[in-house]
Amino acid sequence: MYIDPALDKQFSTERLSALEAQRMAEFIAWGPVLFQVSRLMLKWGIFEMISQSGAGMTITEVAEKAGISEYAAKVLMEASLCSGTLLADAENDRFTLSKTGWFLLNDRRTRININFNHDVNYEGLFRLEESLKEGKPAGLRHFGDWPTVYEGLSQLPEQVQESWFAFDHFYSDESFRQALEIVFARHPKNLLDVGGNTGRWALRCVDFDGQVEVTIMDLPQQLELMRRFTAGKNGAGRIHGYGGNLLDGSTAFPTDRHYDAIWMSQFLDCFAADEIVSILRRAASIMDGESRLYIMETFWDRQKFDTAAFCLTMTSLYFTAIANGNSKMYHSDEMRRLVEQAGLQVEMIHDGLGQGHSIMVCSKPCSM
Numbered sequence: 331m332y333i334d335p336a337l338d339k340q341f342s343t344e345r346l347s348a349l350e351a352q353r354m355a356e357f358i359a360w361g362p363v364l365f366q367v368s369r370l371m372l373k374w375g376i377f378e379m380i381s382q383s384g385a386g387m388t389i390t391e392v393a394e395k396a397g398i399s400e401y402a403a404k405v406l407m408e409a410s411l412c413s414g415t416l417l418a419d420a421e422n423d424r425f426t427l428s429k430t431g432w433f434l435l436n437d438r439r440t441r442i443n444i445n446f447n448h449d450v451n452y453e454g455l456f457r458l459e460e461s462l463k464e465g466k467p468a469g470l471r472h473f474g475d476w477p478t479v480y481e482g483l484s485q486l487p488e489q490v491q492e493s494w495f496a497f498d499h500f501y502s503d504e505s506f507r508q509a510l511e512i513v514f515a516r517h518p519k520n521l522l523d524v525g526g527n528t529g530r531w532a533l534r535c536v537d538f539d540g541q542v543e544v545t546i547m548d549l550p551q552q553l554e555l556m557r558r559f560t561a562g563k564n565g566a567g568r569i570h571g572y573g574g575n576l577l578d579g580s581t582a583f584p585t586d587r588h589y590d591a592i593w594m595s596q597f598l599d600c601f602a603a604d605e606i607v608s609i610l611r612r613a614a615s616i617m618d619g620e621s622r623l624y625i626m627e628t629f630w631d632r633q634k635f636d637t638a639a640f641c642l643t644m645t646s647l648y649f650t651a652i653a654n655g656n657s658k659m660y661h662s663d664e665m666r667r668l669v670e671q672a673g674l675q676v677e678m679i680h681d682g683l684g685q686g687h688s689i690m691v692c693s694k695p696c697s698m
């Protein structure tokens with residue numbers, strides 16, 4: 331295709347040349363093919379065998395070692411060559427791994443994202459247009475007839491659950507160590523973990539502090555998974571459950587004790603803006619001047635690297651098509667506004683935890 335040199339002038343603030351931009355546009359056009367090719371190169375161990383080979387491998391050698399036809403090896407490897415995950419030596423027909431191929435093979439986040447996108451999102455994303463128009467997760471239907479993915483989480487096929495939890499845990503687990511220091515600096519006696527899922531954070535809390543009592547508030551079916559997961563683990567006796575659907579505006583926060591810390595990790599991104607305000611108002615109703623609400627989120631505007639912001643804004647579309655049809659990864663200014671609408675104030679924001687989490691520390695103004 332002829333590329334008019336004037337294009338580079340017209341978009342002079344962009345770093346990409348017109349040729350690079352055109353290649354990027356084709357990457358988007360062929361995105362699904364590229365994705366599936368790279369996924370199979372990983373799944374069938376081809377990237378790995380090429381990486382370990384040292385001198386590189388020919389198509390015939392790969393076909394033999396991977397136990398696939400020469401045709402299969404050829405189409406996958408030629409596509410990988412032209413997409414830049416493999417390099418080829420024209421002298422001896424040997425293929426080696428490129429830097430991008432190295433990341434696909436060795437970067438844990440990339441592997442988790444690939445599995446999450448294939449097992450959880452791939453088929454459902456076909457219904458993105460419908461989901462956006464209806465404000466409902468139309469892509470969830472092929473898994474089951476639930477209004478949101480959370481109601482169906484415990485019934486999803488095993489492989490889908492595995493990829494969902496790996497994705498969810500990867501982002502939160504890495505931040506827990508630093509988060510414990512922040513939350514326990516105020517020595518909470520009773521902590522309410524809203525959307526506590528399988529109890530991973532609760533277990534870390536009871537292990538970190540020998541006195542703290544933790545109540546997990548989540549959907550009733552989720553609490554069953556939590557009880558199974560925490561059973562017999564250190565401090566599990568200090569972990570309690572409180573079931574309820576927070577999308578129902580009449581579901582109140584527990585008042586059985588004074589919760590000096592309320593914890594919401596990767597929880598509010600499961601809700602639309604008006605739902606967040608409703609949930610936060612109910613949280614505020616059980617808070618006093620001594621209570622603190624900790625919102626741990628991956629805000630896309632507070633990332634150190636562009637790639638992280640890219641992953642997060644892409645994740646928003648999982649929420650659209652699969653999770654609930656109306657939530658997203660938030661910009662921190664947007665979350666601050668919602669916190670304030672609920673009558674709370676943001677005291678401070680800790681950034682740079684684990685894989686790019688921030689903790690928004692919120693309190694109740696004295697006048698409330």
Ligand SMILES: C[S@@+](CC[C@H](N)C(=O)[O-])C[C@H]1O[C@@H](n2cnc3c(N)ncnc32)[C@H](O)[C@@H]1O
Pocket residue numbers: 480498499502524525526527528547548549552574575576577578594595596597600
């Ligand atoms: C993305 S997970 C976050 C899990 C955990 N806090 C973490 O940081 O890994 C969201 C949690 O919110 C819960 N949740 C979603 N919708 C809910 C609702 N309507 N009412 C109560 N809990 C809900 C889900 O069951 C799930 O455990």
